[in-house]
Amino acid sequence: MPAVPSEPDAxxxxxxxxxxxxxxxxxxxxxxxxxxxGGLPVQVDVVVVGAGLAGLACARALxxxxxxxHVLEAAPVVxxxxxxxxxxxxxxxxxxxxxxxxxxxxxxxxxxxxxxxQPLPAGVATARPxxxxxxxxxxxxxxxxxxxxxxxxxxxxxxxxxxxxxxxRAVLSPVRSLASAPDTGWHAAFDxxxxxxPLRREAVEPFLTGTLADAEGTTSRRxxxxxxxxxxxxxxxxxxxxxxxxxxxxxxxxxxALPAGTVRTGVHVDAVTPTADTWQVHASADGAEHVVRxxxxxxxxxxxxxxxxxxxxxxxxxxxxxxWHLTPEPLPLGRRGRYLHVSGDGSHRRRLGVVNTVALSRxxxxxxxxxxRGRSDLVATTVLGVLGEDRRAALAHxxxxxxxxxxxxxxxxxxxxxxxxxxxxxxxATPPLPLRRPVDLTDGRFVVGDSRDTPSIQGALxxxxxxxxxxxxHLGLHPPG
Numbered sequence: 001m002p003a004v005p006s007e008p009d010a011x012x013x014x015x016x017x018x019x020x021x022x023x024x025x026x027x028x029x030x031x032x033x034x035x036x037x038g039g040l041p042v043q044v045d046v047v048v049v050g051a052g053l054a055g056l057a058c059a060r061a062l063x064x065x066x067x068x069x070h071v072l073e074a075a076p077v078v079x080x081x082x083x084x085x086x087x088x089x090x091x092x093x094x095x096x097x098x099x100x101x102x103x104x105x106x107x108x109x110x111x112x113x114x115x116x117x118q119p120l121p122a123g124v125a126t127a128r129p130x131x132x133x134x135x136x137x138x139x140x141x142x143x144x145x146x147x148x149x150x151x152x153x154x155x156x157x158x159x160x161x162x163x164x165x166x167x168x169r170a171v172l173s174p175v176r177s178l179a180s181a182p183d184t185g186w187h188a189a190f191d192x193x194x195x196x197x198p199l200r201r202e203a204v205e206p207f208l209t210g211t212l213a214d215a216e217g218t219t220s221r222r223x224x225x226x227x228x229x230x231x232x233x234x235x236x237x238x239x240x241x242x243x244x245x246x247x248x249x250x251x252x253x254x255x256x257a258l259p260a261g262t263v264r265t266g267v268h269v270d271a272v273t274p275t276a277d278t279w280q281v282h283a284s285a286d287g288a289e290h291v292v293r294x295x296x297x298x299x300x301x302x303x304x305x306x307x308x309x310x311x312x313x314x315x316x317x318x319x320x321x322x323x324w325h326l327t328p329e330p331l332p333l334g335r336r337g338r339y340l341h342v343s344g345d346g347s348h349r350r351r352l353g354v355v356n357t358v359a360l361s362r363x364x365x366x367x368x369x370x371x372x373r374g375r376s377d378l379v380a381t382t383v384l385g386v387l388g389e390d391r392r393a394a395l396a397h398x399x400x401x402x403x404x405x406x407x408x409x410x411x412x413x414x415x416x417x418x419x420x421x422x423x424x425x426x427x428x429a430t431p432p433l434p435l436r437r438p439v440d441l442t443d444g445r446f447v448v449g450d451s452r453d454t455p456s457i458q459g460a461l462x463x464x465x466x467x468x469x470x471x472x473x474h475l476g477l478h479p480p481g
Contacts, residue, residue: 028078028255032263035285040264043293044068046471047281048300049269049309052080053457054448055300056254057464058471059262060109065477070292071258071300072267072283077248078255080302081425082457084246085418087324089369091246092418095322095425096210096356096382098240099250102233103458108465110253116244118364122235124356125336126154126203127405128344135336136203138235144335154199162195163204170228178225183431186224187217202344209348210355210382212455213318213426220433223454230458242364250457272297272309272445279444296471298446300464302424306447315451319386320425321352323398325413327377331359331406337377338362343405350384352394354401357381379406379413386421395419427451439463440470 032051046062048055051073062069077083083094098120101112123137123145134152135145149155166189170178184192186208190200205217211227212219234240243249255263264285271282281292299306307314331337340358347353361368361378368378381402387394395416403410427450437452448467453459472479 028252028258028263030260031255031258032078032265033261034076035264035266038261039288040072040267040283040285040290040292041068041070042291044070045294045475046070046296046298047072047279047292047294048298049272049281050080050300050302050305050449051075051078051251051255051263051265052300052302052449053082053251053254053460054450054452054464054467055080055298056251056258056263057109057461058298058300058448058467059258059464060254061465061468061479062471063258065472065479067471067475067477069262071263072269072281072292073263073265074268076265078263078265079248079251081422082247082251084248087417090324090326090372090378090417091367092324092378092380092420093242093247093322094420095320095422096358096360096380097247098242099247099457100230100234100240101238102230103456103461105458105461105465109461110250112238115249115253116366117238117241118244118366119239119241120340120358120363121338122239123339124203124207125339125341126206126344127341127407128202133336133341133407134203135339137339142335154203156197156199158194159197159199162190162193163199165193166190166195167228167232170225171232173225175226175229178222178229179435181222181225183433184221185216185218185431186212186214186221189221189224190217198344201346203342206342206344206348206355207340209384210320210342212429213320213355213384215349215353215384218428218430220429220431222431222433222435223429226435226454242360242367244364244366246367254461269309272299274443296444296446296474298448298467298471300448300467303427303449303451304424306449310445310447316428317424318426318428319421319423320355320382320384321386321398321419321421322380322382323395323402323419324417325379325381325399325402325415326372326417327379327412327414329376330374331377331379331408331412333359333362333406341405343401347401348384352383352385352387352397352401354398354405355382355384357402357405359406376414378417386423387419426455429455436466439467440474444474446470446474 045067450459
């Protein structure tokens with residue numbers, strides 16, 4: 001997932017007032033200050049617009065440089081797209097997200113073990129019309145799934161060989177070779193590898209559609225190669241999972257090391273204008289207007305916000321919606337209960353089609369308050385697009401789709417706990433995709449975010465660090481040790 005606009009996406013709880021932002025156990029503390037607690041500075045060395053992962057990473061990488069750095073964030077908390085709300089004691093992330101502990105950049109910013117990561121098992125359960133749900137899992141770790149996999153008809157030799165060919169290429173090729181190889185959409189790449197049968201249509205394609213928010217198959221195969229490489233690394237090492245206090249713990253931990261008052265929340269940046277030798281950041285906070293003079297401006301918001309500040313056309317992005325249900329009793333899912341479920345009927349290609357659904361609390365019990373653990377399931381269902389004007393009908397459609405994929409009655413899912421519509425879920429990473437886009441606009445302005453690298457937590461953090469290096473180079477300074 002998913003990563004870093006400066007303003008929150010639409011997050012609607014079932015009855016609004018119950019929802020509140022989560023100050024994680026590793027919370028940002030003194031580093032983050034509500035703008036109402038004090039005015040903004042008149043002049044600083046660097047202003048970072050947006051306290052998502054990329055903006056926070058940039059500020060962290062500038063620590064020790066001697067520069068006065070301020071991060072301005074429109075939302076009341078840090079994190080951008082990586083956010084967690086609390087609804088009646090239930091943790092609900094802004095969209096279904098997982099943290100892959102094998103991301104190479106993570107040790108630069110935090111100790112993953114401090115997050116108390118709760119892993120999800122590797123594999124998917126695929127629901128197909130007229131056939132039993134098939135669990136595709138590691139037969140070494142889940143040997144009871146092997147007979148069902150062999151009887152499913154999904155493991156046709158041509159398909160298995162095609163998947164092995166794709167994964168082997170991604171794992172064995174140097175990253176530099178993957179980045180410079182001829183680029184196509186990922187559907188075309190799968191066709192060329194011979195992965196064209198039921199394993200693709202009914203399992204691999206639905207799974208990747210949810211990961212990429214792309215039903216057309218136009219995302220760059222260069223990026224998909226890196227995804228496959230990452231999945232293989234996690235299969236051999238530590239599995240992706242969820243922090244015990246929610247995904248909010250990730251940005252909170254990155255922010256926690258910043259000097260006191262570095263991040264100001266509740267600040268809307270309206271414009272960035274040049275002067276003879278500096279930039280002016282025009283911002284509003286708590287009804288007051290502010291102008292901050294700065295030597296450098298780092299634009300770290302989501303693509304649409306950054307385009308607006310640069311007065312450029314807004315690029316198209318991919319949208320997802322996640323609906324959270326709290327079941328009145330545990331669902332009868334058996335050993336597939338912890339696994340991500342996908343639909344093998346092709347509905348993942350349609351707007352509001354279920355791309356995945358999962359009883360998340362089976363793997364992350366801390367997402368439920370102690371009194372509900374073992375007595376209820378927290379189900380996260382993600383669909384393509386946003387709900388649109390007829391929300392009631394759209395939510396009913398999502399509920400029906402999730403129930404069908406899980407193999408339960410719609411009423412078994414219980415009430416909606418929260419709904420997160422995320423119109424800026426992922427940038428469109430279409431071919432030919434440069435895996436590293438420039439972050440320096442060469443005039444004292446810089447752009448960071450996962451749109452400058454890869455659409456991922458890894459890409460957001462790396463781009464923020466690259467932005468900091470570019471700022472220091474622009475100012476004639478050397479990166480701190």
